[in-house]
Structures are given as structure tokens and as C-alpha cells.
Amino acid sequence: MKKTYHVNEKGYYGTFGGAYIPEMLYPNVEELRQQYLDIMYEESFQKEFKQLLKDYVGRPSPLFYAERLSAKYNTKIYLKREDLNHTGAHKVNNTIGQILMAKRLGKTRIIAETGAGQHGVATATVCALMGMECIVYMGEIDISRQAPNVARMKMLGAEVRAAKSGSRTLKDATNEAIRDWISNPVNTHYIIGSVVGPHPYPDMVARFQAVISEEIEWQLQEKEGRSYPDHVIACVGGGSNAAGAFYQYLDDERVNLIAVEAAGKGIHSGESAATSVLGEDGIIHGSRTLLMQTKDGQITEPYSISAGLDYPGVGPMHAHLYDSKRAEFISITDDEAMTAGLELSQLEGIIPAIETSHALAIFDTRKFKEDEIIVLNLSGRGDKDLNTYIDYFKL
Amino acid sequence: MNRINQKLQEDKKLLSIYFTAGYPSLNDTVGVIEDLEKSGVDMIEIGLPFSDPLADGPTIQASSTQALENGMTSEILFEQLKDIRKTVSIPLIIMGYLNPMMQYGIEAFCLKCKEVGVDGLIIPDMPVDVYHNDYQAIFEKYGLINVFLITPQTSEDRIRFIDSISNGFIYMVSSAGTTGAKNSFGNTQETYFDRIGNMNLKNPQIVGFGISNHETFTQATHKAKGAIIGSAFIKHLTTHGTKTIDTFVNSVLGKQ
Numbered sequence: 001m002k003k004t005y006h007v008n009e010k011g012y013y014g015t016f017g018g019a020y021i022p023e024m025l026y027p028n029v030e031e032l033r034q035q036y037l038d039i040m041y042e043e044s045f046q047k048e049f050k051q052l053l054k055d056y057v058g059r060p061s062p063l064f065y066a067e068r069l070s071a072k073y074n075t076k077i078y079l080k081r082e083d084l085n086h087t088g089a090h091k092v093n094n095t096i097g098q099i100l101m102a103k104r105l106g107k108t109r110i111i112a113e114t115g116a117g118q119h120g121v122a123t124a125t126v127c128a129l130m131g132m133e134c135i136v137y138m139g140e141i142d143i144s145r146q147a148p149n150v151a152r153m154k155m156l157g158a159e160v161r162a163a164k165s166g167s168r169t170l171k172d173a174t175n176e177a178i179r180d181w182i183s184n185p186v187n188t189h190y191i192i193g194s195v196v197g198p199h200p201y202p203d204m205v206a207r208f209q210a211v212i213s214e215e216i217e218w219q220l221q222e223k224e225g226r227s228y229p230d231h232v233i234a235c236v237g238g239g240s241n242a243a244g245a246f247y248q249y250l251d252d253e254r255v256n257l258i259a260v261e262a263a264g265k266g267i268h269s270g271e272s273a274a275t276s277v278l279g280e281d282g283i284i285h286g287s288r289t290l291l292m293q294t295k296d297g298q299i300t301e302p303y304s305i306s307a308g309l310d311y312p313g314v315g316p317m318h319a320h321l322y323d324s325k326r327a328e329f330i331s332i333t334d335d336e337a338m339t340a341g342l343e344l345s346q347l348e349g350i351i352p353a354i355e356t357s358h359a360l361a362i363f364d365t366r367k368f369k370e371d372e373i374i375v376l377n378l379s380g381r382g383d384k385d386l387n388t389y390i391d392y393f394k395l
Numbered sequence: 396m397n398r399i400n401q402k403l404q405e406d407k408k409l410l411s412i413y414f415t416a417g418y419p420s421l422n423d424t425v426g427v428i429e430d431l432e433k434s435g436v437d438m439i440e441i442g443l444p445f446s447d448p449l450a451d452g453p454t455i456q457a458s459s460t461q462a463l464e465n466g467m468t469s470e471i472l473f474e475q476l477k478d479i480r481k482t483v484s485i486p487l488i489i490m491g492y493l494n495p496m497m498q499y500g501i502e503a504f505c506l507k508c509k510e511v512g513v514d515g516l517i518i519p520d521m522p523v524d525v526y527h528n529d530y531q532a533i534f535e536k537y538g539l540i541n542v543f544l545i546t547p548q549t550s551e552d553r554i555r556f557i558d559s560i561s562n563g564f565i566y567m568v569s570s571a572g573t574t575g576a577k578n579s580f581g582n583t584q585e586t587y588f589d590r591i592g593n594m595n596l597k598n599p600q601i602v603g604f605g606i607s608n609h610e611t612f613t614q615a616t617h618k619a620k621g622a623i624i625g626s627a628f629i630k631h632l633t634t635h636g637t638k639t640i641d642t643f644v645n646s647v648l649g650k651q
Contacts, residue, residue: 018522020493020520020521021449022449022520022544023543023544023568024450024548024573026548027546027548027549165453165456165457165460166446166447166456175448175449179452179573182450182571182572182573183572183573185548185571280498282498283492283493283494283497284447285447285449286449286520293498295498296468296469296470296498296499297494297495297496297497297498298445298463298495299446299447299494
């Protein structure tokens, strides 16, 4: 059998993945598992999905040759402009897909979790578009530090519910969303925001995000006369933008995959989110994967200056890419990321999300050859992070 | 014979109580167990606290957070339980999530359970197929009974499969929702209790989630073999401390 880094028929990537869920969730997850592929590949679904990506999201997103950045690092760097999508990041590719899935499953009520608020906004947006009830769970602490995104969700008609348990951040918001789903098993669809959670979520979200690498293939063919780069670089929190950028190249070993994690204040500082290095095999949110935890198996709270990267786990696909050494994993500190964000702003006129700045920061340490072709997934725009940039650089 | 199986043969409706180990204070675990037995409880579920208890409502979440702040760990729990069989004879079950047990090592965890005299495990987020393929042999080697959950949404085929791989009792979740007390059961629950009661399963059923007092205990055990109370007991501990456990148990059994 050909070696593959895609999910197997049981929902595993190597030993990672699966569906470690309480029986109360089994019917919901099983319904989705049985139907997601059939629904996704129906002609009418694909037609509607592609139409919305084009007319509503604004796809295809450009593949931009970053000439001044390339000159500085003496290599060829293309930026995949997911920051130009409606709502400002790649997140909406998944929420468009899942809202169409929810409609076809006959669901009338949508729940979601959000950390910094990007996925919450992307979910509230598609719920407004489809006229669906929308409840977004958000950690109490995140609500107070991400006020503009809370206001956006409210303006879009969503109800934002505070997760007050545990550490009151993203992982607890995810717990609360799962508990809501347990209590509302029939009419509700849970739109998970990343390639995490029980099977089939990691695979389903990756397939919706795969549009990123599908476009890279033909865009690169046009520009370079070949459909694959030498390296694909993406930042990883839960890992959805990386999953989308890697997807078409997972089994194409000509392409080196580079996942960039947040080292926070330094990997061994005690304030970090570098899950591949610091994590251990375990169970989080229904998935077997690498996660940051105590020796006793209690899940710990990660830290990064970027609110989109501080998830204590990582998607099972990425855990497997790390474990099997298929992908290169690099950790970038807060300071390195902030510097790289400023640099891209001034070299290319693009202010990136701080998540993306982590990916951009690798050029200072990881050298590439002059004739190598690199695609870096510019996962989001920096508008949401302006306050953090202002505080950091005293602008 | 495992103490759980022996208890299930008794000709009475069983009252099982759940509490979180290390709550209200770290060293309350053994005292709570002893008082529950003295008060006439038939079986005890000792909750191993977890940082992210997905199936639990606010009451048990809060007690777990407190127990972890008190310093509870798997190792400390086993240390606290090491002489428990000198004073307690009713069945003891550890209820906890899979991740802490994985970090301890599943086999090492099962061995410890056997050593201290724990009779079974309830692990809500352990998939049925993972147990069947990877862990069943280990559980059986150490004489442990694994208890699976079913809910009103569980299909008949799946209930029959779960029945076939169970060797103690089936934990019947009363309604869609996380743990937490309700005041009464409606028609939906009555129909569900009847439906399961009429399936003639080989394993007896014990109802949990939403049992809080004599009324709900009686309703739940009309068809089922017993019922489990968790959140309502935790609330009692929170409000009244560990001194009046018998008052709580008597009120549930209608003996006040």
C-alpha cells in the first residue's frame, strides 16, 4: 500500500486522531462521520461551496511573489494571500463549508468555540448569511481581551456566551461548546474552528481548507511552470491553515512541509505554546494527539503573544507529521514574530496577523537556496492585532 | 467474584454515590467513603479529577477544579486508598477521564486498582472499540469491571453490542445533557426507562445524571437496578461539609 499522511478509514493519522468522546456525543459525531464525505462530494454541494468561495469570500486568493522579501533572504518567496479573504483570514473557508454541511444535515442551530474571536467572527458571518441561530462560546478572559471581535459577533447577530470554567480561555470555550452539543444532540451542529476534535472533524476541516493548496497548484503552474514548491511554510496553533496549505502536498515528498509553532517567551520559559516539543501523547477534545499537560495528565494553559496559536493541543494530522518527521517543526518566539511582522509590513506593504508573523520569522534562522521556490501561507491580516503591535513597538 | 457482581445480585434497589476525590479537602477522600458506607450506600464512584471534564456540568467541574487545586493526583489517590479495604467492603469504582490514566499508564493504573481493592472503572471518553481492541484484556487480567454509558440517543444495536462486552452493569444516562441535578423526570425519561427495561439485557442497568432526591431515585429505579447520585451529593458537601453525610443518604432513601 502506498504510504499516506492522510487520515485512514478509522479516523487515525498514524496513532493519532480517533474519536475519544463520551457516549452522549456518539450519535452526533457518528451521524457526521457517516455522511460528511457523501455530502461534501455531492455535485450540488460542491457547486454551492465553490460559488460562495468565489462570490462571497473573494477566492481565489492571490499568490503573490514577494520580491523585496525574496531579495532580502536571497530566495524565491510567494505569499498565499488568505488575509484578503472576507473576514480577514483562512477561517472562513471552513465555516462556509460547515454551514452548508449543517444545512444538509437538517440542523437549525449552530454552536462554535473561539479563542481570539477570528473563528467566532467567521462562524457568526456565515450564520448571518444563512439565517441560522448562532451561539459562540468564548473564554471569559478572552472576552475581556478581544472586545472588538466580541462586538463584531454581536453585530452579526450571534450570541456570545462566556466560558467560566477552568482557565476561562480557548480550551474551556471548546469544552463548553462540546457540553452544549451533548445537551442539544438533535438540532445543533458544532462548527469546530480547526483541524482538532474527534474524527471526522480534523479530516473534514482539512478538506475544506484544502482549497488553499488546490489554488497554489495551478497558480504556481502559471507562474513557475510547475505545480509544486520546494517548501510550504505555515504557522500552527490547532493547525487548520497549515492543513489547508499542506493538503495537496502531504504525500508529495518533493515538497518540504514546514510547520511553525509559537515558542512564546522561549520554549523552556514555562510560557510557550510549542506543542510538538512540549507536548505528550494524550487526549484533548476527543482526539488523541500531542498536548501540553502535567505529568499527571492535567491539560495546561499555553502562552503566546498571538491569541490564535495558544492552543494546548495540535491537530492529529500535525502530530503525525511531526512524529513521522514528514514535516519540519520550528518554534518562533514572541519577539522574533513581532519583528518579522514589522518587516513584512515595511518590505511588502502587508500587515500580517501575528500568527502569520511567526511563519515569516523563520527566514532569519532557516536558510533557503537561491533557486528554491517557497510558498508561505499568509493566513490572516493584522488589523485585529493592531493594539498588540502598538503596545509592542510603542507606535 | 467481583464485589460489583455480588452487590448486583442482592435483592434490592442500589444507591450509588459519586464524589470527587480530594474534595472538599485533599484528605477527605477516605472519610467520605467510610461515612457513605456507614450511611447505607451500596456502591461508591470515586471521581478522579480532570482539568477538562467534558461530560460534567458546573457542579462536578467546580469540585474537580478545587480537588486539583488541593493537589489531588492519581498517585495521591492510590496512596489514600491503600488501606481502604481494611475498613470498607462495598464496591468501589473509579470514574475518571482517559488522559490522566494514559499518563499513569493504563496497565499500571489497572494494577494499582487491583492492589488497593478498586473493583471497576468508568471512563466516559474511552471509545467502546478502543476498549474492546486495546484494553479489555488488561482490565480482565486485573479483575476490573469496565462500565459503559448509554443514553436516550444510543441505538438498539449499539446497546446490544455494549451489553455483550460488559460484565457488570450498564450506566444509563437519564437524558441528553451533562451531569447535574434535575428536580424530576418527565414522560420522555419514563418511556426511555421502560424501553431499556424491556430489552432484557444481560447486564443490569443503573441510572445516572439528574438523580438528586428520594423522588428521582424512586422514579429511576422503578425499572432499573439502581441509581447514581453525583452533583446533588457534591452540593451537599459544598454546603454542609463532610459531617452530615448520613442526613443526605437518609433523605434519598426516604428514611428521615
